[in-house]
Amino acid sequence: MASLWLEASCEAHDFVPDSFWHAQRSAMQEAYLPSAENYIYEQEGDIKGFVSLHEATLAALFVMPMSQNQGIGRSLLDHAKSLRPVLEVHVYRKNVGAVRFYEANGFVIVGESEDTHTGEPEWFMRFG
Template sequence: MIRKAKDAEHEQMVSIWLAASIEAHDGVEPGFWRSQRRDMKEKYLPSAENWVYVRDQAVLGFCSLQQNVLAALFVDPAHQGEGIGSLLLEHAKSIESRLELSVYSMNVRAVAFYERHGFGVMDERFDDMTGQWEKVMHLDHDPTEPPRQA
């Protein structure tokens, strides 16, 4: 089930974010992600509209929206590959049909995931904090608009 996150769940969400970030970004020192834990909990999550995927009263994944920006989408590594990320992304797309996001270029699995869900690369930029390149992606199609003519 997907529902709005409760403030009391932020710690669980941060734990998922941390575990998934360390696993997906082996080119970034785990200490960097750990150093960002407090900001994630006290700054980033409170500034976003957060949605959680819950099964048996456990938060297994979440997404965060800041208007039309998908600021975060993370699934507990133990539950990746179960379709939770797709459900969360479809939920975000139902709220905002014109989405933009940034994803580290090194995270080829995530880039492919977003491409499968209709996102295209708009730009690429360097993240000074991590020393990594990231792709800026946007949702290519608004389902309420007619198909583009070539």
């Protein structure tokens, strides 16, 4: 999952240097993913995407770049929504595709902040 996270993060967040994501890989693999509820989307034995939940927080939702726009993200999000009546997520404002995806799936922007690690502005979105 950490490899998928790294590839998808570099692709989706091209406004953040790739070196930042590479520096975060071990923390993602050793701390963040093990502390979350993770659900994997597999196709023919290959991991195509995953969603990670931490209480009511949608901590991660990533789909392999070559597998995007095939309904995988929506399937993962629908599964997360079936488990949690309320979900919250922070999304970089510059990640317009993700913002539109969440809005199309019932999330609304309820606030804004700045990511403490990257300094990038982000939206706070909520479902339910």
